[in-house]
Amino acid sequence: MAAIRPVRATNWHVDVSWQHQPPKATVLHAQEIPEGGGGDTIWASSAAVFDLLDADLAHYFEKLTAVNTFIVSPKKSALADLLSGYEIPEGAEENSVEAGLARVREAAQKYPPIEVPVIKTHPENGHKLVFVNEGHTSHILGVSKTQSQSLLNYLYDLIKTPEVQVRFEWKQGDFAIWDNRQVQHYAARDYGAAKRRIHRITLEHDGVF
Numbered sequence: 001m002a003a004i005r006p007v008r009a010t011n012w013h014v015d016v017s018w019q020h021q022p023p024k025a026t027v028l029h030a031q032e033i034p035e036g037g038g039g040d041t042i043w044a045s046s047a048a049v050f051d052l053l054d055a056d057l058a059h060y061f062e063k064l065t066a067v068n069t070f071i072v073s074p075k076k077s078a079l080a081d082l083l084s085g086y087e088i089p090e091g092a093e094e095n096s097v098e099a100g101l102a103r104v105r106e107a108a109q110k111y112p113p114i115e116v117p118v119i120k121t122h123p124e125n126g127h128k129l130v131f132v133n134e135g136h137t138s139h140i141l142g143v144s145k146t147q148s149q150s151l152l153n154y155l156y157d158l159i160k161t162p163e164v165q166v167r168f169e170w171k172q173g174d175f176a177i178w179d180n181r182q183v184q185h186y187a188a189r190d191y192g193a194a195k196r197r198i199h200r201i202t203l204e205h206d207g208v209f
């Protein structure tokens with residue numbers, strides 16, 4: 001049986017937003033929490049961020065299309081971080097460079113970059129929300145590279161404002177479940193080399209987002 005590789009979520013993201021239909025919800029179950037604490041999960045409401053936008057600016061963002069891909073983040077310096085939750089091929093050394101490259105090559109073919117709207121609408125509550133995220137959005141189409149990064153940074157800065165966030169301090173055995181379509185999330189990297197083990201389940205999309 002193939003193993004599932006451990007990962008760290010090191011930037012703001014929507015789970016699996018490099019696929020056209022990302023999971024509708026995510027469930028986490030804390031197995032092992034660092035002794036001194038740390039590794040809190042923080043969620044930001046991407047719908048609340050949309051509401052912060054000036055109306056004209058919101059209208060502009062609504063017309064834009066971006067590109068999402070699983071391999072975008074410059075912060076992901078380790079190959080082992082690239083393929084969150086992917087199976088390790090039978091017989092491969094989990095952390096070898098060769099195994100990492102093989103996984104990247106295979107996944108890049110299986111999941112090429114996709115075009116996504118910068119702003120999406122939640123299928124159940126009708127709320128507009130910011131869908132681009134640091135973890136998976138590489139650029140905005142139709143503008144220069146500099147403009148693209150500036151526009152993305154503008155939205156990312158809003159995601160990082162405390163007014164749209166909630167923070168959860170894990171204890172062993174805790175569960176968290178959230179609507180993956182209308183929040184972005186981040187795990188605080190403040191526990192050094194301590195062990196933090198959290199199981200994840202994602203709920204399949206229903207084809208409408």
Ligand SMILES: [Fe+2]
Nearest residue numbers: 009014015185
């Ligand atoms: Fe995640």
